[in-house]
Amino acid sequence: MDMLVVQGGCTLRGHVFVDGAKNAALPIMAASILLDGDIRIKRVPDLVDVQTMSLLLQSLGAEVTRSGDTLDIDTRDVACQHADYELVRRMRASVCVLGPLLARFGRASVSLPGGCNIGHRPIDLHLKGLAALGADLRIERGYVIGEASQLRGADIFLGGPGGSTVTGTCNVMAAACLAKGHTVIRAAACEPEVADLGRFLNGAGARISGLGTSTIEITGVEGLTSVTHTVVPDRIEAATFAIAAAATRGNISIHDVCPEHMASVIEALEDIGATIHVAADQLDISATGSLRSIELAALPFPEIPTDTQAQFMALMATVPGISVVTDRVFPDRFMHASELVRMGAQIRREGASVVIDGGRRLTGTSVMASDLRASAALVIAALAADGESQIRRIYHLDRGYARLEQKLNGLGASVIRRADGSAQAKRPHYLQGDSARSKGSQSQRD
Ligand code: UD1
16 A cells, blocks of 8 residues: 655645546446446546446446546446446445436446545435435345336435435436426536536536526426537645645645636635635635735635545644634545544534644654545645645555645645555455455545
């Protein structure tokens, strides 16, 4: 297993380009099961999670070929409707194949994704939505078994205690494309990645309206055909670079972004004291002046994404004053806090919030990544800290960031990937046999 060795105390400067959004690419790939034609998806990030989704589609009988950042997918010969635990447990988004399999074949058996390091993550809303479309669903031996002779359009309320569900909306919206009649999804997720899936499906002949709003309407069609689609920019990757620039009091330009997907993040960074210039597909951020503490809360889009909460926490640890960071989407997503404390941050947990007494000197040390965005937070803290840090278990990072160390080094950082020979460097359970599974090696499945 690899670790990242980060020399702290740098100031990020220069230009960086973001990839396509992981959280759009994954449900789009899953929904390709619905299509009967040539599928070309451009700007697909080269990530472990994308490789896992490719393996899952191949295990069902699809052909998936990558050429540069383009994926060609052919699902015409899909013959298997069984998504195995061995693949699904690696990545939660695998559950996005459930709706498409049911809609196309009338049956599916998909492993439940299981536990997760960022808190309890049920899929009851996915099941509720698909049942409302007429699927007969039961849980048996860790699998969701679904049957549906003909899905029928329905009026579905998909809200839950944590608000809307992103992949739940994707699953139900995709299935409804081939249902007979009209479907309305209320309390639908408004995230840009859900809208991007909708555009992909519409490009293949679906009739979806209301994308980007909390009411999505779908008129079922007989079939979906060929499509070429370009994935939206990764707003979480872009936000991670912007927050890293602020944490190092740097000055960077982030290219290939969609600024309107990042309004809440931009506003929070401006509230902290950064200066941001927004162009069509570019953000310039300068944080060379003095920064101030803030209170911020992660909520569903268009508010601050929970996937940036950890990175903001690392930033606020560098800013003098008391900051409060709350996560209303995943109220237990704070495993990174104790690693940040090991680097010298003063952080106290209070329910779904942490209180940060910022501006203490951070010092480099050996820290352990617990999930994907927590890993990014540790990298940010390490860039801002004095001395060297070793960030272990970075397989989490590789699930969601492509070439992160090259991109950071292009901005003037010193980040080296090295083999980690330490005792803590257990291989992730999904790269090992079952016997090697342990709590510490659970992957985060966002
Ligand atoms: C997606 C993203 C993940 C992001 C999250 C929230 C992908 C692949 N992953 O995950 O990066 O952190 O959105 O923006 O797109 N819930 C239920 N029942 C359900 C489903 C969800 O109660 O059936 C709750 C969850 O516990 C959570 C909230 O709803 O409190 C939001 O979760 P959800 O939007 O479903 O997250 P994911 O789609 O799994």
